[in-house]
Amino acid sequence: MTTTINGTVAEKGLAVTLDDVSFSYGEASFRFNAEFAAGRVTAVMGPSGSGKSTLLNLIAGFETPRTGKVLLGGVDVGNAPPSARPVSMVFQENNLFAHLPVEANVGLGRSPSLKLGDADRAAVAEALARVGLAGKEKRLPRELSGGERQRVALARVLLRARPVLLLDEPFASLGPALRDDMLDLVAGIHAERKMTVLFVTHQPEDARRIGQDMAFLDEGTIAAIGPADDFFDRSGPDAFRRYIGDRGGTVAGSQHIARKRT
Amino acid sequence: MQPRSDSRITAGVVALAAIAVLIGGAFAGLILEGAHDLSGAAAAFDGYLFRVARFTLWQALLSTLLSVAPALLVARALSRHPAFAGRRLILQLFTVPLALPAIVAALGILTLYGRAGYFAGVFARLGGGEWPGIYGLSGILVAHVFFNLPLATRLFLEALGTIPADQWRLASQLGMGARPAFRLIEWPVLRAALPGIAGLVFMLCITSFTIVLTLGGGPAATTLEVAIYQALRFDFDPARAVVLTLLQIALTFVVVVVLTRLGANTVGDANLPVAPRRYLSAGRMESVLNAGVIALALLFVAGPMVATLLSGLGADLGRLAGEEAVRRATLTSAGLAFLAALLSVTLSLALIAARRALALRRRAGGAMSLLEHATDTGAGFVLVVPPIVLGAGWFLALRNVADVFAIAPVMVVGVNAAMAMPFAIRAIRPAYDAASERHERLCLALGVSSWNRLRLIDWPSLRRPLATGFAFAMALSLGDLGVIALFGSDSVQTLPYLLLARMGSYRTADAAGLALLLGIVCLMLVVVADWLGREGRS
Numbered sequence: 044m045t046t047t048i049n050g051t052v053a054e055k056g057l058a059v060t061l062d063d064v065s066f067s068y069g070e071a072s073f074r075f076n077a078e079f080a081a082g083r084v085t086a087v088m089g090p091s092g093s094g095k096s097t098l099l100n101l102i103a104g105f106e107t108p109r110t111g112k113v114l115l116g117g118v119d120v121g122n123a124p125p126s127a128r129p130v131s132m133v134f135q136e137n138n139l140f141a142h143l144p145v146e147a148n149v150g151l152g153r154s155p156s157l158k159l160g161d162a163d164r165a166a167v168a169e170a171l172a173r174v175g176l177a178g179k180e181k182r183l184p185r186e187l188s189g190g191e192r193q194r195v196a197l198a199r200v201l202l203r204a205r206p207v208l209l210l211d212e213p214f215a216s217l218g219p220a221l222r223d224d225m226l227d228l229v230a231g232i233h234a235e236r237k238m239t240v241l242f243v244t245h246q247p248e249d250a251r252r253i254g255q256d257m258a259f260l261d262e263g264t265i266a267a268i269g270p271a272d273d274f275f276d277r278s279g280p281d282a283f284r285r286y287i288g289d290r291g292g293t294v295a296g297s298q299h300i301a302r303k304r305t
Numbered sequence: 306m307q308p309r310s311d312s313r314i315t316a317g318v319v320a321l322a323a324i325a326v327l328i329g330g331a332f333a334g335l336i337l338e339g340a341h342d343l344s345g346a347a348a349a350f351d352g353y354l355f356r357v358a359r360f361t362l363w364q365a366l367l368s369t370l371l372s373v374a375p376a377l378l379v380a381r382a383l384s385r386h387p388a389f390a391g392r393r394l395i396l397q398l399f400t401v402p403l404a405l406p407a408i409v410a411a412l413g414i415l416t417l418y419g420r421a422g423y424f425a426g427v428f429a430r431l432g433g434g435e436w437p438g439i440y441g442l443s444g445i446l447v448a449h450v451f452f453n454l455p456l457a458t459r460l461f462l463e464a465l466g467t468i469p470a471d472q473w474r475l476a477s478q479l480g481m482g483a484r485p486a487f488r489l490i491e492w493p494v495l496r497a498a499l500p501g502i503a504g505l506v507f508m509l510c511i512t513s514f515t516i517v518l519t520l521g522g523g524p525a526a527t528t529l530e531v532a533i534y535q536a537l538r539f540d541f542d543p544a545r546a547v548v549l550t551l552l553q554i555a556l557t558f559v560v561v562v563v564l565t566r567l568g569a570n571t572v573g574d575a576n577l578p579v580a581p582r583r584y585l586s587a588g589r590m591e592s593v594l595n596a597g598v599i600a601l602a603l604l605f606v607a608g609p610m611v612a613t614l615l616s617g618l619g620a621d622l623g624r625l626a627g628e629e630a631v632r633r634a635t636l637t638s639a640g641l642a643f644l645a646a647l648l649s650v651t652l653s654l655a656l657i658a659a660r661r662a663l664a665l666r667r668r669a670g671g672a673m674s675l676l677e678h679a680t681d682t683g684a685g686f687v688l689v690v691p692p693i694v695l696g697a698g699w700f701l702a703l704r705n706v707a708d709v710f711a712i713a714p715v716m717v718v719g720v721n722a723a724m725a726m727p728f729a730i731r732a733i734r735p736a737y738d739a740a741s742e743r744h745e746r747l748c749l750a751l752g753v754s755s756w757n758r759l760r761l762i763d764w765p766s767l768r769r770p771l772a773t774g775f776a777f778a779m780a781l782s783l784g785d786l787g788v789i790a791l792f793g794s795d796s797v798q799t800l801p802y803l804l805l806a807r808m809g810s811y812r813t814a815d816a817a818g819l820a821l822l823l824g825i826v827c828l829m830l831v832v833v834a835d836w837l838g839r840e841g842r843s
Contacts, residue, residue: 105746126752137743142765155753157761 057116086254317659331698345544406784413609617821
């Protein structure tokens with residue numbers, strides 16, 4: 044147990060377990076078996092359609108497994124709605140309600156009816172200050188840059204203080220320098236809170252920057268999982284090296300190629 | 306997404322139930338009455354019935370021809386000249402008939418071409434005798450063309466707007482003249498749109514009530530809807546009313562089925578098309594012809610509006626405004642239209658939300674459930690069952706158990722609300738679905754649901770489209786003379802009802818004043834609706 048900046052008590056991370064989870068979406072079918080250790084940061088990589096977002100949606104409760112179980116901290120979450128799970132998720136876009144000011148967007152993390160007391164407002168202001176948006180409480184999302192909007196979403200993550208954080212390419216549309224800043228912010232939050240983080244990315248250097256572990260998805264299953272460093276040396280899985288484009292096996296080479304994708 | 310209970314689906318089921326009660330009650334009334342008096346119903350199949358049915362189809366066919374053929378010319382002329390002074394104004398003028406209550410237009414047409422109309426002298430000199438006025442078939446046709454020529458024109462123009470600019474660029478590069486350009490580029494698009502548009506106009510004409518009632522002028526020119534009204538209000542012949550109503554339902558049903566096959570847009574409100582950049586310019590000769598076509602259409606459409614304005618201003622508006630009956634009718638109209646619009650928008654929103662929730666639940670694949678189909682097309686049933694039919698059914702069902710004239714307000718609100726639903730749904734659904742696309746996962750993640758969701762999320766993003774739907778529904782309800790013609794009485798009068806009464810007692814100046822009032826209010830509502838809709842989109 045740690046006490047967070049706003050005085051609420053956050054659980055440390057919970058282990059995320061997918062026990063023979065199967066799911067189908069139209070023609071595509073998926074089967075996941077994995078355990079993500081509590082408090083670790085795992086980069087989730089894989090080609091388009093390999094099931095990265097589906098994996099996160101199953102954990103968050105946006106999709107229901109056809110068979111199998113999702114366990115968070117060893118507890119089967121069953122059919123619980125997303126809001127009842129110990130999970131926060133940040134999407135690539137639409138993390139904010141466009142008609143609500145920053146303060147309300149963050150405050151919804153505390154109260155879905157937006158009934159905020161003085162203590163809640165103070166907590167909102169503190170969370171915003173932590174992500175570098177102090178004083179922008181009254182702004183509307185359209186008055187913010189793309190990076191700032193994702194910072195608002197992270198402020199809400201802080202306020203909700205859930206033990207599992209899922210990031211579905213939230214920084215994919217940001218430039219490289221800004222993306223590094225955001226990743227450092229996530230790393231900072233993780234250092235404080237020690238929640239379990241799964242983040243989907245297409246950028247190997249993102250995975251290198253904050254990923255402790257790596258899960259590589261291919262054709263609807265988790266093809267490989269392990270410490271991130273293992274993936275980037277020559278002993279990494281072949282499919283992964285083909286995916287990032289193996290040119291001499293160095294990260295510098297793959298970085299060059301990966302940049303072109305953005 | 307999840308097979309969890311969703312309050313939106315419950316709301317949709319409630320809305321569907323309300324529509325089912327409205328339509329089912331009317332049908333029950335008809336069936337009970339018919340079963341009660343089988344021999345009377347059988348006797349109603351007489352020569353009169355077939356004459357009425359034949360005239361209903363005949364006038365609709367002629368109206369469709371006379372509306373759609375000129376509309377082709379006008380639309381093409383307008384599309385050939387994408388930028389000239391006043392073009393926008395003409396297109397806006399062409400949207401006015403959509404807003405104008407039928408009784409107002411009918412009066413405007415009589416003011417122009419009636420026996421004592423502005424043109425009576427000219428026609429008398431041309432015809433060499435006294436001008437009899439345009440009652441009967443000619444009156445009905447003129448009024449139907451007044452309403453449907455602009456509608457068809459805008460729909461054709463929309464179709465022409467879908468021609469990719471590249472095709473025009475190519476045509477100009479190849480040096481294509483007006484005739485080959487029409488044959489190779491414009492005609493294929495127009496021909497594809499033709500069945501749908503003609504079908505829509507035909508549908509509107511076989512269910513037209515007010516026009517035929519006010520301009521038909523006699524048993525020789527009576528349609529099924531007017532005959533139903535007469536059977537109930539004047540002859541009091543319930544058996545005949547039942548047979549007429551069933552025939553009308555069968556007829557509209559067949560037409561709707563055929564229309565759906567043709568892929569028609571049965572709601573029929575066209576957007577003002579944005580003119581694309583054009584690379585072909587019309588020659589001098591063609592320009593002159595086009596100008597003539599546009600000018601004629603403009604005169605035809607603007608004429609009754611100008612006549613309404615002039616004769617309305619000629620009425621003693623001050624005295625009218627002071628009259629107790631007028632004041633009461635105005636208040637009644639405003640109140641009923643407000644309630645009808647509110648109910649219409651509420652039911653529409655419930656159906657839209659339920660449809661979306663069901664679609665999301667189905668996302669992982671699978672066929673549409675019956676319920677989802679119902680929320681998708683439920684409001685469309687209202688088009689198959691015209692207001693007069695609903696009114697007639699309820700009239701028959703309730704006449705033995707209640708005072709039919711006392712329940713007039715309930716009937717007007719209920720039927721008008723249902724009638725406006727297809728339009729309200731058109732205004733609201735795209736915005737709702739778009740907002741849901743953005744907000745659905747976030748609301749789930751944060752646990753913002755039911756009332757909180759409506760208050761914090763849906764209302765702010767849907768305010769404008771809801772207001773658009775509301776204003777449009779209110780305009781439709783304000784101008785409607787269908788249900789109130791059946792249920793109206795001295796104690797419950799709306800403005801259109803009062804207007805009809807004044808026309809019937811030859812108080813033409815009063816009628817003209819009331820028509821102006823009604824026309825302006827409806828027009829303002831539709832302008833507001835349009836403005837709100839456009840702001841919301843940008």
